[in-house]
Amino acid sequence: MATVDLKDVRKVYPGGVEAVKGVSIAIPDKELCVLVGPSGCGKSTLLRMIAGLETISSGTCAIDGKVVNAVGPTERDIAMVFQNYALYPHMKVYDNMAYGLRNRGTPKDEIDSRVRSTAKVLELSHLLDRRPRELSGGQRQRVAMGRAIVRNPKVFLFDEPLSNLDAKLRGQMRVEIKNLQRSLGVTSVYVTHDQLEAMTLADILVVMNAGLVEQMGAPLDIYEKPASTFVASFIGAPPMNLLAVTAKPDSPANTPEKLFANGASLGIAAPVHAATLGFRPEDADVIGEGTKPSGALKLSATVEAVEPVGAESFLYCAAAGGRIVVRVSGRAAAKPGDRLEVMVPAGKLHWFDSTGKRA
Amino acid sequence: MTPRVVFPNRVLPYLLVAPQLAITLVFFYWPAAQALYQSMLKEDPFGLKSKFVWFDNFKKVLADPNYLHSIKVTVVFSVATAAVAMIAALLLAVMAEKVVRSKGLYRTLLIWPYAVAPAIAGMLFLFLFNPSIGSLAILLRKMGIAWDPVLNGTDAMILLVAAASWKQISYNFLFFVAGLQAIPKTLIEAAAIDGAKEVKRFWTIVFPLLAPTTFFLLVINTTYAFFDTFGIVHAVTGGGPGKATETLVYKVYNDGFVNLILGSSAAQSVILMIIVIALTAIQFRYVERKVHYG
Ligand SMILES: Nc1ncnc2c1ncn2[C@@H]1O[C@H](COP(=O)(O)OP(=O)(O)OP(=O)(O)O)[C@@H](O)[C@H]1O
Numbered sequence: 001m002a003t004v005d006l007k008d009v010r011k012v013y014p015g016g017v018e019a020v021k022g023v024s025i026a027i028p029d030k031e032l033c034v035l036v037g038p039s040g041c042g043k044s045t046l047l048r049m050i051a052g053l054e055t056i057s058s059g060t061c062a063i064d065g066k067v068v069n070a071v072g073p074t075e076r077d078i079a080m081v082f083q084n085y086a087l088y089p090h091m092k093v094y095d096n097m098a099y100g101l102r103n104r105g106t107p108k109d110e111i112d113s114r115v116r117s118t119a120k121v122l123e124l125s126h127l128l129d130r131r132p133r134e135l136s137g138g139q140r141q142r143v144a145m146g147r148a149i150v151r152n153p154k155v156f157l158f159d160e161p162l163s164n165l166d167a168k169l170r171g172q173m174r175v176e177i178k179n180l181q182r183s184l185g186v187t188s189v190y191v192t193h194d195q196l197e198a199m200t201l202a203d204i205l206v207v208m209n210a211g212l213v214e215q216m217g218a219p220l221d222i223y224e225k226p227a228s229t230f231v232a233s234f235i236g237a238p239p240m241n242l243l244a245v246t247a248k249p250d251s252p253a254n255t256p257e258k259l260f261a262n263g264a265s266l267g268i269a270a271p272v273h274a275a276t277l278g279f280r281p282e283d284a285d286v287i288g289e290g291t292k293p294s295g296a297l298k299l300s301a302t303v304e305a306v307e308p309v310g311a312e313s314f315l316y317c318a319a320a321g322g323r324i325v326v327r328v329s330g331r332a333a334a335k336p337g338d339r340l341e342v343m344v345p346a347g348k349l350h351w352f353d354s355t356g357k358r359a
Numbered sequence: 360m361t362p363r364v365v366f367p368n369r370v371l372p373y374l375l376v377a378p379q380l381a382i383t384l385v386f387f388y389w390p391a392a393q394a395l396y397q398s399m400l401k402e403d404p405f406g407l408k409s410k411f412v413w414f415d416n417f418k419k420v421l422a423d424p425n426y427l428h429s430i431k432v433t434v435v436f437s438v439a440t441a442a443v444a445m446i447a448a449l450l451l452a453v454m455a456e457k458v459v460r461s462k463g464l465y466r467t468l469l470i471w472p473y474a475v476a477p478a479i480a481g482m483l484f485l486f487l488f489n490p491s492i493g494s495l496a497i498l499l500r501k502m503g504i505a506w507d508p509v510l511n512g513t514d515a516m517i518l519l520v521a522a523a524s525w526k527q528i529s530y531n532f533l534f535f536v537a538g539l540q541a542i543p544k545t546l547i548e549a550a551a552i553d554g555a556k557e558v559k560r561f562w563t564i565v566f567p568l569l570a571p572t573t574f575f576l577l578v579i580n581t582t583y584a585f586f587d588t589f590g591i592v593h594a595v596t597g598g599g600p601g602k603a604t605e606t607l608v609y610k611v612y613n614d615g616f617v618n619l620i621l622g623s624s625a626a627q628s629v630i631l632m633i634i635v636i637a638l639t640a641i642q643f644r645y646v647e648r649k650v651h652y653g
Pocket residue numbers: 013014015017018019037038039040041042043044045046193
């Protein structure tokens with residue numbers, strides 16, 4: 001029903017902290033944009049500027065094509081789900097959901113039918129007469145969602161809505177939010193620091209770092225082609241293995257031979273400016289008796305710890321002067337202290353230059 | 360539910376509350392019992408003979424038109440004082456919340472009047488509004504308002520209410536500020552996003568969530584107006600002109616210590632006690648039901 005356009009948005013707080021340093025994001029109609037990044041990188045600040053709860057220091061925010069910098073949160077026709085839910089403690093669930101409609105002068109019977117049908121969708125019908133303090137954490141979360149949905153706003157904003165739930169419920173709600181957002185077709189901005197939520201929910205994924213956008217795009221594109229070491233180590237669990245490489249001192253400057261931190265040679269050609277080599281844990285294979293060594297990069301590694309997760313196991317190893325994680329499917333045969341040969345196909349290697357950018 | 364703390368020792372808990380109980384007994388229950396006893400005695404003006412007369416004093420007091428008038432005066436005074444003190448304090452607290460710079464300074468300044476003793480506060484108002492020398496009285500007169508609290512009963516009452524509530528505003532302000540700060544900011548933001556403008560937000564979110572504070576202050580302010588305003592009445596009007604500002608507390612003092620009608624005075628204080636107990640009970644029973652604690 002609406003697009004959201006941020007153009008070079010900045011936020012300087014009164015104390016002088018520059019929380020957002022020039023961010024431009026265009027979110028097409030009906031799409032879900034996830035802002036992800038470490039704590040303090042400015043995600044909430046950006047979301048609150050879209051909501052109108054914080055002033056925009058410079059740049060523009062447009063909703064549905066209209067610049068709303070000077071429009072208050074009351075008139076922006078957005079709905080927000082807060083991390084602590086922010087339910088009105090003195091109102092019953094019904095009134096919590098009806099509040100926004102009443103403020104906009106919706107007729108009484110329409111309010112009633114909308115609240116009841118939304119409650120039905122979210123399985124809240126039997127809770128309408130309760131007050132927030134009489135609900136469980138998960139139920140409160142649903143009421144907060146219901147309060148946003150019932151208004152049928154132009155844009156949904158979510159600020160870490162699932163971070164107070166346990167892991168199982170979080171998984172369920174994640175799927176539910178995605179389905180609701182799809183079926184309602186409401187443009188949404190979703191803030192999280194959980195990369196799994198970010199990957200599974202996003203149509204557009206925005207990775208932020210220190211007030212700036214590091215990378216923006218489809219989640220799998222970002223996963224497969226991280227633009228920097230920061231993105232590489234933030235997206236994916238466990239994160240991408242990163243190993244420092246240096247040019248051999250006496251090799252020619254235009255095609256230098258590269259060495260690992262422990263002085264071992266890479267054995268493969270590397271881009272001229274490469275300073276870091278990366279590969280994902282699942283792209284590395286252990287060379288066993290049965291498998292033929294076919295990969296381009298070969299490393300000898302010492303197993304330090306084994307983490308069996310069930311369907312897969314993670315081997316934490318020391319290799320090439322750094323630490324790497326290797327994923328093996330099923331039960332791992334290796335034990336701590338074992339020495340392994342690890343290989344990675346050439347197409348699965350990522351190179352980064354000395355500033356951390358993709359080389 | 361918070362788990363109950365159980366003392367294994369049978370004696371220690373009683374020993375621990377004993378000092379507080381002793382103080383309550385000596386300073387509250389004993390004088391109260393004395394007043395009850397005295398209210399049933401009839402004593403000659405010189406204090407030589409006294410006679411037990413059961414409820415005669417009460418009958419006489421309740422039939423006295425002066426006493427009924429004093430009840431009316433007290434009701435007007437108490438309602439006006441509590442209302443003015445609470446409304447003004449709430450207004451100031453809401454405003455002080457909105458101040459961006461030097462919030463702390465405003466708050467501190469607004470809390471100071473509470474440190475002023477009642478009699479001094481009374482004198483302050485007496486001088487400010489004295490018809491012949493008071494600077495504010497002269498200002499009022501210049502604005503064309505006939506102002507004379509010395510002769511006009513209504514003016515005297517207004518002056519008294521102003522003085523009594525002025526002192527109480529600081530106290531109420533402190534509690535309202537604390538109450539406002541306890542309301543999570545995200546609730547206000549959620550209400551704003553839900554389309555409620557500032558005034559609407561105040562009445563539908565802030566005010567209901569302040570209810571516990573407001574209720575507490577209602578009890579405190581009523582009790583204050585009934586009991587604690589003797590000093591101010593004494594300093595500002597002395598119950599006059601005529602008996603226009605003679606509240607129940609002041610009448611107890613006047614009849615007992617000035618006119619030395621001890622039996623009647625004791626009966627009046629017993630009635631006063633009953634009134635305050637009843638008021639507090641009513642407030643807790645009926646008003647508190649409408650209050651939602653978090
Ligand atoms: N009201 C404020 N005044 C001054 N600085 C602030 C204010 N709010 C946030 N900041 C600062 O702005 C930066 C970004 O804060 P923000 O809340 O947007 O981070 P975030 O990405 O949401 O982090 P988290 O994941 O921990 O919620 C932080 O450095 C923070 O200290």
